[in-house]
Amino acid sequence: MPLKLSLYPYLYCVKQTQNIKVSVDAVVFGYTSSEGLSILLINRRIKPFKGEWALPGGLVHNDETLEEAVERELEEETGLQISYLEQLYSFGSLKRDPRNRVIAVAYFGLVRPDAFRPKAASDAKAADWFNIKELPELAFDHQKIIDTALLRLQGKLTYEPIGFELLDKKFPFSELEKLYKTVLDRPIDRRNFKKKIMKFGFLVETNQKQKHAGSGRPGFLYQFNEKRYFQLKKDGINFEI
Amino acid sequence: MPLKLSLYPYLYCVKQTQNIKVSVDAVVFGYTSSEGLSILLINRRIKPFKGEWALPGGLVHNDETLEEAVERELEEETGLQISYLEQLYSFGSLKRDPRNRVIAVAYFGLVRPDAFRPKAASDAKAADWFNIKELPELAFDHQKIIDTALLRLQGKLTYEPIGFELLDKKFPFSELEKLYKTVLDRPIDRRNFKKKIMKFGFLVETNQKQKHAGSGRPGFLYQFNEKRYFQLKKDGINFEI
DNA sequence: GCAAAAGTGTTGTAGGTACACCCATGC
């Protein structure tokens, strides 16, 4: 059976002009040990889904890349500093948007706690953080996008050290441990976890101690050494938790 | 520092109408033990890049999903049966296509050897297979897309049993081993590899023997049990080679 | 001095790696 070949495959494309828009949407995760894992949402001021909560995002401009579009939208709608951004998935089903056919290229972002502003800081709730376990009803297919992003976060955390992007530049070791417990939603052995992480060598202990919050013995602060990590990665280590 | 909020974030979008097209492109891998890993390319019959080799693909129709578009394009341009398809990545840089701004949602596909037709079968070389190590110059940014796809294939092979999608339904064990050696481009210990694979339990030995090709002792044929795999996956195994 | 969190080592076990000889078939 030979290959079946159309001689003019592109003829199909000119029959009717394509009328599809391209948007970007960002699932931005934030984390604090007190509030757990949260997602940044905006309240829509225009139809459709006016007044409902949605992911930050919007149409891509003609003269900007997808990454630039996400960064611009985040800046415009929320003004926050992002510490990590990667493409997640493109959603292209037919009825995503009731107005037009719109394809969404979704991105996955992480911010540090110092960029994470709680409810009080926003005026009139135009943008706000929601705990991952207490999300409101969402516009469009944004719940599905969030589900995809959460799976990606959980997966990624176990084979790339992106957890640091959700913590302050310097943090007590227990913060990292709590982060893993929260996001992966399972218990972790403190001693084994520390051995595993420290063995890699890209996490360095500073000589500073935690400024005391609450009771208990204050721990030393640690920081992630990105340079060392990239060196190790080039030499071929594989991070596995 | 409070969140900076634009009151009318969507105003930005109406300043100028978006003029971006959406296409899909497919990186389809095929494998035979004699020829190694190959990619399916088509020879462009229209400008731009007329006469050059490119990935199969084209503009998405208004009334079809992204997956439908990929499958239609593959059918139109090459007529082949695909055994595995997943989304790879979306490429959105500004000058990908010299005509318009076009965003490509790239897909990653695998076909079995019996769908794999060598050069002789195609008329006038409209579509053809190229060994991964002997690719021609490619149109657009298709080389970059292929690089991304190859990394995905290598990664995926080690943590999901998709290798079976590149082999016939029944195959001698050595075929699987050669596939891994070829794609991962490193030596593999025969005995350990077999132990590892068989331990999972989703690969079953049939009582048929390989019809003899060349010299040497013919081996038994094996087949992948998809049902068993999904059951195991649900119960929480993780495939790791 | 008591509650709360940080810091730290050992032992058993499972799984991975390294490694070599015999068997069935075609020519």
Added chain:
DNA sequence: GCATGGGTGTACCTACAACACTTTTGC
């Protein structure tokens, strides 16, 4: 009978899991 590829087991070693007591601090 020889060349080619198929089939198979063991021993060592590393890496992970399980597990509990002491130390520092705030109140």
